[in-house]
Amino acid sequence: MPGAALQENARIADAAHIAIRDALRDGITERELVKVAKVRFEADGARFAFGIVGAGVHSAFPHHLSSDTPVRTGDAIVVDIGGKKDGYFSDITRMSCLGHPPEGYQEVHDLVDAATKAALAAIRPGVNARMIDKAARDVIDAAGYGAFFTHRTGHGLGSEIHEPPYLTGNNDLVLEEGMVFTVEPGVYLPGQFGVRLEEVAVVTGGGCRILSTLSRDLLIA
Template identity: 55%
Template sequence: MTARLTRLRDRMAETGTDLLALGPGAHMQWLLGFHPHADERPCLLLVGPKGAAFLMPKLNADSAAEFTSLPMHRWSDDEGPSAALAASLAAVGGEGARSVALDETMRLDFGLLLLDQLPGAARTFCDDTVGRLRMSKDAEEWATLKAEAAIADAALKTAWAEMRPGMTESQVADIIKASFAASGAKALFTIIGAGRNGAFPHHATGETVLREGDAVVMDVGGTKSGMSSDITRMAVVGQAPEGYAEVHAVVEAAVQAAMAAARPGVKAHVVDDAARGVITAAGYGDYFLHRTGHGLGVEIHEPPYLTSVSETVLEEGAVFSIEPGIYLPDRFGIRLEEIVYLTKDGPQILSSLPRDVRVVGR
């Protein structure tokens, strides 16, 4: 915690940020290793030139104090938060802040409460401070993400061994959830898209029955140790549908092109351009419906985002997905997703599963 807070204050100095305010959520979780109970009562972590302190509802203060020694300026329901907020600002040296970075995920009323006390302050968000620091994972974070990926790999293997024609998408998802649980983890999402449902990138897993000849998109992720996993692989039930092999080969080539483009110092859109170029050249450009990737860490989706317009420069230590896809309406969809750790020599894949289609149900 102390090291990350020091890094954050150094980054604030570099960016000319006088005051930073975080609400309970992923930024605070990354910075402190916990976040207090989140409800409608204003709760803020303020970081300024004199240090850090909490604006804290009394109702939650004692439980939060079990996890942090940072000072808390407490307020009760009958008092309201205004006086405690003024004291918090004074404690961290933020009363005269001219540049304030707000947690982009905090409640709007929390942010407005703070800005009302700082008339004239310029407002930014945390993408260039906490967000920038979160993009570069340290060795401990990398090891945790690698372990999370192994749990997701095992869940897919378990599902493949049990999948049969006649099962529903939900039944397959239940197998995956049970595998996560058996590893002491929690499944965060289980997208199972059978047949034509695979053409919906974020299909809502339901009661569609798996049938012979279905291609099945399997996008799953979970968490055990405070970080996330995310992986997409393909299965076919018995015989693959007509045209499947050609489309799978194009998506695989797009993955490889994106991998080759991903290097420290490269802008994120270059990786997206590489994957999209392969798919467009093969005639499927209109069927690649989303960005090539997103960062992964405390959250499943976090910076950097690999889009066609992103100017974010990828740095060594970044962790992100490479997941091009082709979605053919009323036929099938194919997405292949790797989570990679960017080293000085290029991306290192966290999963140990091959990207070949897995034949199930035999």
Template identity: 55%
Template sequence: MTDIVAERMARLRAKMAETGTGLVAIAPGSHMQWLVGFYPHPDERPCLLLVAADKAGFLMPALNADAARQDSDLPMFTWADADGPDAALADALSELFADRAGRVVLDETMRADFALLLLDALPGIERAFTEDTVGQLRSMKDEAEFRKLKRSALLNDEAMKAAWAGIKPGMTEKEVARIVSDHFAANGARVQFSIVGANENGAHPHHATSDRVLREGDAVVLDIGGRIGGYPSDMTRMAIVGEAPEGYGQIHSIVEKAVQAALAAAKPGVPAKAVDKAARDVIDAAGYGEFFVHRTGHGLGIDVHEPPYITATSETILEEGMVFSIEPGIYLPGRFGIRLEDIVIMRADGPEILSELPRDAFVVRV
């Protein structure tokens, strides 16, 4: 077991004791990746990492066991396709969770059949998801994770600059997105997403990048992210093709003020909903509240979307080390949309922005 795995296991067990959790069950995916540094090939065969108060082990399909042993020295309760997982799971629970004391925490991303298999083996036990155990621990990044996120953010800056430099009237949204993906690939990364929305398409927050041709007078939303070193990036900026559409400058100014208000409100000890409110109040006061149609932000780590979520109802208390987006927007149907997004890490004195690009719109000269 590596030092980082041992440290994260110890932190998880401290949280388990604090929350009355007797067993944490994690399926192949980002939770397992964070905790033990790998995950086996995910398919329909039940595979679970089971962490108890003083022991841990895997319910492991036999065909994956040899490969998994190269990445972990935890015991493996293996099962073959010919036999099914029931007996191996019973053995695992007898060894790891014999006293059945405390609740069971389930990885909320696991397949429903995995969850039901486990719960059927533990009838009547209290259950919860990972919000106050693995999820809460993952929301607070250490400096090693921060360095990976910063590296990814700086590469994203360069991909955005490449897109800006390449935009010309007559190109399609997809051609602009291809510049982004090509830049990531040329620098050892892979694109996670590339939303390019011109004018009326930009009024759809999650527009599917299309063959729409860019024209002079378009306001273009560019929401892009890549992944390098296991960690993603996420940022939204604007480009103007020639002259901005009528009213653009006013709306951009409002969204920028909303970003600044959210940044000012974000402090350790503040509930996430206060950050959402700070951004929303600016847009409401300007008369565009009905056009701000989504939350103010989401966490970023191994996953592009993970806790904490910066919503109007979130009681999550922001803590030092949390990484999340601040991304208010105004979307005017049939006209254009504006979203300005930065990823921040919470420091003791407030948020530090990972990107080094200004939020001003880039103007394409035509």
């Protein structure tokens, strides 16, 4: 069953996030943390599909290519990872900080979490996909950070890592029960840090359920 496979993939991704968090230390590189995730996915019988680990100013690049940059105390760290097992994908993003977070970080983290909650609350059958994007974007716009939310709110997830429905401001597609997609608003402050929080949501008869059981709260290592 697709639902069971997607749920299992989310569990595996959560475990990989925890493995990365356990490995955080001053001097470990972004690429080394990606490798930690790869090993964890493979230990659970999944194929590692991708890994974005961006530390410090690199977290402000939504599609950062992980490098040999070391993590330093005080860095905000974005971790966006996914794998594939039994024909289906995972895709989950969480935030960590090594030591005390940068100035202003918690305010932005709380804002992105509020946008995520607003988008999730807007999901139900019969709603246009663009309304989910609008729900997230309205929260960020109202706080004055709209110019720093630079990508769509989400994308379909299943047998492909990116597939319909796409949560964009111009997609009138009507959501139906059983659809699966990511919800991943973000705020990216160049030269400082970025925050993205991502859930995989399944449309239900009365709203949605999310597949990850990992808290969106900031993890301080």
